[in-house]
Amino acid sequence: MFRYLVLVLAFLPATFAVPTIQAVGSKFFTSNGNQWFIKGIAYQLNEFDPLVDTNQCTTDANLMKTLGTNAIRVYHVDASQNHDGCMKAFSDAGIYLFVDLDTFTTYILGDNPTWNQTQFEKYSAVMDTFAKYDNTAGFFVGNEVITNYTQGASAAYIKAAARDMKAYRTSKGYRQIPVGYSAADIAELRPMLQNYLVCGGNASEAIDFFSLNSYEWCGPVDYMSSGYSNLQAEAAKYPIPIFFSETGCNKPEPRTFADQAAIFGPQMVDTWSGSIIYEWIQEQNDYGLISYGGSVEDPVRSGTPQPVAPDFTNLQAAWSVQPSGVQLSDYTKSAASLSTPACPSSTANGWPINGNPAIPAIGKQFDITGSSLPSATASTTSSGTASPSASGKSAASGGKGIASVTLGLAIAMAGVIVLL
Numbered sequence: 147m148f149r150y151l152v153l154v155l156a157f158l159p160a161t162f163a164v165p166t167i168q169a170v171g172s173k174f175f176t177s178n179g180n181q182w183f184i185k186g187i188a189y190q191l192n193e194f195d196p197l198v199d200t201n202q203c204t205t206d207a208n209l210m211k212t213l214g215t216n217a218i219r220v221y222h223v224d225a226s227q228n229h230d231g232c233m234k235a236f237s238d239a240g241i242y243l244f245v246d247l248d249t250f251t252t253y254i255l256g257d258n259p260t261w262n263q264t265q266f267e268k269y270s271a272v273m274d275t276f277a278k279y280d281n282t283a284g285f286f287v288g289n290e291v292i293t294n295y296t297q298g299a300s301a302a303y304i305k306a307a308a309r310d311m312k313a314y315r316t317s318k319g320y321r322q323i324p325v326g327y328s329a330a331d332i333a334e335l336r337p338m339l340q341n342y343l344v345c346g347g348n349a350s351e352a353i354d355f356f357s358l359n360s361y362e363w364c365g366p367v368d369y370m371s372s373g374y375s376n377l378q379a380e381a382a383k384y385p386i387p388i389f390f391s392e393t394g395c396n397k398p399e400p401r402t403f404a405d406q407a408a409i410f411g412p413q414m415v416d417t418w419s420g421s422i423i424y425e426w427i428q429e430q431n432d433y434g435l436i437s438y439g440g441s442v443e444d445p446v447r448s449g450t451p452q453p454v455a456p457d458f459t460n461l462q463a464a465w466s467v468q469p470s471g472v473q474l475s476d477y478t479k480s481a482a483s484l485s486t487p488a489c490p491s492s493t494a495n496g497w498p499i500n501g502n503p504a505i506p507a508i509g510k511q512f513d514i515t516g517s518s519l520p521s522a523t524a525s526t527t528s529s530g531t532a533s534p535s536a537s538g539k540s541a542a543s544g545g546k547g548i549a550s551v552t553l554g555l556a557i558a559m560a561g562v563i564v565l566l
């Protein structure tokens with residue numbers, strides 16, 4: 147008994163008391179059953195892991211909280227370091243983490259893509275390090291792997307990485323922390339890339355969320371003239387969560403973050419799950435919300451954060467809007483009726499993958515001419531028994547991502563039915 151107690155206590159320090167985040171249908175929910183919208187900030191200056199200096203994290207988290215921030219995005223971490231202090235500091239401020247699983251040496255390259263054992267092991271080490279924190283909201287398998295439409299075929303490797311990291315997550319018994327991709331905004335690939343990454347009717351081979359780094363809303367434009375109305379039209383029926391993983395155009399100045407009103411307002415709020423503003427620390431590119439002093443050419447990485455005016459208070463004002471979401475218990479039925487899009491056909495000077503050729507096994511090359519698997523449009527409506535509505539209760543009582551597992555299962559089952 148005593149030993150049991152000690153064991154339980156030994157596990158406590160790593161799991162802080164915030165509700166966990168799960169993906170259900172096209173939305174994120176907390177384990178309390180409330181819809182969760184991202185008001186995030188990109189938190190990384192350079193190659194140094196920003197989640198190891200507890201004092202700095204605490205100072206930054208407290209200031210971010212005054213902005214209305216509830217998430218940070220970190221691009222590269224060192225899995226061998228201890229992140230307990232920083233993760234607790236952010237958790238205490240109600241701030242969640244989206245972290246890239248790749249490191250500086252293992253990301254998937256757009257021109258010469260690989261997905262192999264070396265990469266898998268490095269990604270796994272990052273997952274092992276962060277899966278234990280309740281405030282880990284999501285993992286990226288890549289950031290802007292594709293920066294030019296000519297690199298579109300790399301998407302098969304992104305999908306392979308998502309497949310293997312999701313399987314690894316399950317094999318380790320981790321909670322169903324969503325695994326997604328952060329895409330550059332490339333007109334020629336919209337919406338084919340986002341549809342390809344979720345198509346095929348097999349939830350085990352689809353990403354759990356899609357996100358876009360987009361700087362389309364610049365200066366005094368509006369919902370129509372910015373291009374956001376297009377983004378919305380292309381995402382309206384998307385079956386998994388979608389959000390802006392970078393936004394906040396800075397030309398012309400001052401930055402007003404006017405797009406936040408559209409994202410959290412009636413035009414987009416039913417489709418989009420929020421946004422991550424680029425970025426926390428001021429540097430030469432002039433996107434910073436704070437500065438620790440020093441010159442922008444050689445920015446300091448730590449110290450007392452001084453808000454950049456008027457950007458900081460402009461963002462604070464833009465984030466005063468509180469989107470009204472749905473309750474998980476009211477949403478599970480419509481989530482079950484979402485269907486995955488068909489795999490897109492290739493287009494001239496655009497999307498290169500025709501249909502659904504098998505994605506590469508680990509360490510293997512993608513055969514873009516490979517025979518297409520059935521490009522199933524999976525509908526979850528056909529599978530009443532796997533309806534996620536049953537899991538609403540367990541989610542509300544602290545269940546860990548059961549709803550998304552169940553929905554995934556439903557999609558997989560529907561896929562089987564279509565294949566038969």
Ligand SMILES: *[C@@H]1O[C@H](CO)[C@@H](O)[C@H](O)[C@H]1NC(C)=O
Pocket residue numbers: 259260262263264265509
């Ligand atoms: C995996 O690919 C990378 C290049 O992307 C290479 O450096 C590494 O050696 C490869 N590992 C294996 C096991 O093939």
Ligand SMILES: *[C@@H]1O[C@H](CO)[C@@H](O)[C@H](O)[C@H]1NC(C)=O
Pocket residue numbers: 293294295296
């Ligand atoms: C994309 O690639 C094409 C072909 O290599 C090249 O001509 C073009 O300049 C590239 N575009 C960008 C934005 O890099």
Ligand SMILES: *[C@@H]1O[C@H](CO)[C@@H](O)[C@H](O)[C@H]1NC(C)=O
Pocket residue numbers: 309348349350351558561562565
């Ligand atoms: C779905 O994908 C997983 C992982 O690639 C595979 O093991 C499974 O057989 C697939 N299911 C179907 C029904 O094709």
